[in-house]
Amino acid sequence: MGHLDHAAxxxxxxxxxYAMACIGAALGLRCTVQALAAPTARSRRNWLLTAASATGTGIWTMHFIAMLGFSVSGTEIRYDIPRTVLSLVVAMAxxxxGVFALGHLRARGPALLVAGLATGLGVAAMHYIGMSAVRLHGSIAYDLPAVALSVLIAVATATAALWAALTxxxxxxxxxxxLVMGAAVTSMHYTGMAAVSVTVMPSSEALAGATATQFVFPLTVGLGSYLFLTSAFVALTPTAAERAATVSAQRLTRAPGAV
Known part of the structure; x- marks a missing residue:
């Protein structure tokens, strides 16, 4: 049995x-709120797409930053590139x-449940697809009750975070x-990792795939840069209340008798 270190x-x-998970969640929630107040269908769609990409990117970046600190005694670790990319696509999809359900379903209660379920399951799916990309000299096994708990944590806390943002x-x-959603993603990750056990089988054969520094780290840096650029864009975009205040002020200045 190999010794697992989750914080090398x-x-x-x-x-x-955790910080990246919070940034992605904040962007996703802010964009979702903007979408719900968008004046046109096109604007709503664009905000929801931005919310999906930001949330998915934040989830994925959180997972693989955490995985940079993952090591197993007695074996090297590699990552299967197609599966790693698939985990990112699944997270975004x-x-x-989730956010499109929140943005388009008329009944707020069912929409919130669907969105929370989709987002939570998305976090879990991304995590376990990402874990299936791990290549090492040995085999990985999971404790099923801990896996179920990790999925439950993801769904429950994602739903609670969406409710707070919309209410x-x-x-x-x-x-x-x-912060709650960031905690949801992070706690789900480490709960899921607590379910992992590795049986090491020493071998001199070269492992297939890329190392974390060859592929995961550069991709994480790129996606992190995307999150920060998107943060700047969202921060500079006026909210619905700010737009309404601007329009009201313009009307007052144009009104007859205005100074």
Whole structure:
């Protein structure tokens, strides 16, 4: 049985992974709120697409930053590139299903349940597809009760975060919801990793796939840059209330007798 280390670099990878999860969640929630207040169908669609990409990217980046700190004694670790990319696509697709359900279903209660379920399952699907990309000298097994718990955590906390963001739309509420969703993604990851056990089978054969520094790290940096650029764009975009205030001010200045 190989010894598993989930924080080979100390607190660096857990803290960074949580931060990226929060940034992705904050962007996704902010874009979803913008979509719900969008004046046109096209604008709503664009905001929801941005929300899906930001949420999916944040989830994926969190997972693989955390995986940079994952090591197993007695074996090297490689990553299957197609499956790693598939995990990113799945994260974005399922996050997209969640935010589009939230943005288009008329009944808020069912929409919230569908969105929370889709987002939570998306987090779990991304995690376990990403884990299936791991290549090492040995075999990986999972404790099924811990796996089920990790999925339950993801769904429950994602639903709670979406509810908070949509019920109380203040910046403080969105920030709080992002912290909760970031915690959901991170706790789901480490709960899922607690379910892992590895039986090492020493071998001199070269492992297929890429190392974390060859593929995962550069892709993570690229996606992290995308999140920061998107953050700047969203921060500079006025909210519906700000747009309404601007229009009202313009009308007042154009009104007859205005100074």
């Amino acid at each position: 670099y100390g607190w660096l990878t857990p803290v960074l992974s 399922v996050a997209g299903a 109380i739309r203040s910046p403080l509420a969105v920030t709080f919801a992002a």
